[in-house]
Amino acid sequence: MVTLAEVARHAGVSASTVSYVLSGKRPISAATRLQVEQSIRELGYHPNAGARALASSRSNIIALMVPLRTDMYVPVMMEIAIAVATTARAHGYDVLLLTGEEGPEAVRRVIGSGLADAMILMDVELDDERLPLLRGADQPSVLIGLPADTSGLTCVDLDFRATGALCVEHLAMLGHRDIAVIGEAPAVYERHTGFAERTVDGLRSRARELGVGVLHRPCGGGYDAIAATLTRILDERPGTSGLVVQNEQAVEPLLALLRRQGRAVPEDVSVVAICPEQVAVQASVPLTSVSIPAQEMGRQAVEHLVAKIDGRGTDEVSLIAPELTVRASSGAAP
């Protein structure tokens, strides 16, 4: 294994010079730098991560805590994770993957051991037990998602309240007076993950302003559950002509069920989805949707984090504005 000392000897300079060439923290003459770089290449030198971390007390690693459960929004999570990894690399950081399994203990371990310089938490609950640790730590962190109390925290999320509002507005503009929301599984609401409630909140309050009626029904992932939900909705409010779906898994079954019942989309029923773009585009009827900007969320989280590590950056909540794309699934009310 090649060490910095060997590179120094090979280049005929001192170890510190090599170090400064690598870090750029001191001016080095062009000649020396080129010589050192050449030696590095010739010897195939890679700085030792452990030694570097020890000496500089910076690991150049960002920890990413993903939820353990894989019952929901998996592709979104994955896309965020990949965006985080990619953006982090662009800033010279690697990403350590932590699962929610260990819970707060993982936060303590990572902060205590200096394994990572900072952390990103996904799938934060409204009253997450990891939050006090983060507030107390002098290690920067960013949440993807919004807890109840964001004081002293940096958060990135899609503005779900605005998303809900946007969906109603679109449907209202098309003349729909009664709409229904097919939501996430009941467990998601019970868990108080926040985003689901916020969507409905935004939707309801805008609907009230616009004089639109709203029926909200959580809904599990299975085909039968979706069928039952849809039946109930149409029984209770036969006049429902607009559907907002916030449940990836329900999208395709829902369209199949409507087709089966002889309800045409969008002639009889308009459907607006809140889901990853790919799902909306590839659905059997291309869906008018607000897409979940997974990449953007991952990227922003890292940018904020890096800013905080570098001493720039402040505690703030960054809500990403939703964008509604009109596709084939929404039209004028019958």
Next chain:
Amino acid sequence: MVTLAEVARHAGVSASTVSYVLSGKRPISAATRLQVEQSIRELGYHPNAGARALASSRSNIIALMVPLRTDMYVPVMMEIAIAVATTARAHGYDVLLLTGEEGPEAVRRVIGSGLADAMILMDVELDDERLPLLRGADQPSVLIGLPADTSGLTCVDLDFRATGALCVEHLAMLGHRDIAVIGEAPAVYERHTGFAERTVDGLRSRARELGVGVLHRPCGGGYDAIAATLTRILDERPGTSGLVVQNEQAVEPLLALLRRQGRAVPEDVSVVAICPEQVAVQASVPLTSVSIPAQEMGRQAVEHLVAKIDGRGTDEVSLIAPELTVRASSGAAP
């Protein structure tokens, strides 16, 4: 920040004693151990990862390289990644998330810097350019997936050849004489990821033995693509009564299309899927399927890797035997 030396002072022992209590590499009297453990707790000590890595030249980190593209099998990837993280933690390792983006360079970087003790590679191509590096490295590695030449490598994968065979057998036993395979997107075959080809191979050769006709069609993810594929299949071979689907995204649209055409599943057409269990269970018709054992693959990969790190373990290919679960989508040929 609490250091080992402070713990030692607090406990009234030497630094090495504390170290040995932590690592268990030397016998320590019960009294001393308890005293040290108490001090550790009282002071809230966490060993510094960098220092530990430097001194022991072991980082206790496993690198996991996931594919950058998110066009396929994302939930499976995620499940594997989580299984890897969970299993790794159980062995005292953390997981570093690398994207395929950097390609071979990432392998070089991680191996060279001692950032990780070992690596797991997902989504290996038949002739992957990272393989020579792995063969040459003295760092252990495990592949999830099977390249063309497995010499000197350790691999874990579902036995896709057997999977293909199993699907035909099931359909043949039910009396189907003409079956069609709806495969992954054409790009997957062009990329030579291996598993898709192997499935078809196994399927074809068993079909030949059983005197069953096979038509294989790659198929993109969109609804239209699936509709086109299905139409073509039924035009070319109207007698087709069994379908094997190896394409998560095609499952639900396919069922919807069959329904629309008035073909009942399983009375008119039997469908066997190769997909994650959740997809099979939650489909509009619960699907007879061979499930992709994502968790098991992740777990086994880590177990192999840990064995190799500890000097046990050998280079070998572990193929996981497929299991076919009969659900509602397959029945006797018409």
Next chain:
DNA sequence: CATCCTTGTTGAAGCGCTTCAATGCCCTCC
């Protein structure tokens, strides 16, 4: 011409841990 910067380079002191060789101690055994 002496003084003070500036620029480029270096030596040496750690960073916090692991681990080897060495030490002391008590117990057993002849």
Next chain:
DNA sequence: GGAGGGCATTGAAGCGCTTCAACAAGGATG
């Protein structure tokens, strides 16, 4: 009663890097 052996503990030497203070060698300045 002394030699030998096992057990528990320790001191000290690094692991490979960063970084601080110090120092040469010019160049500009008064």
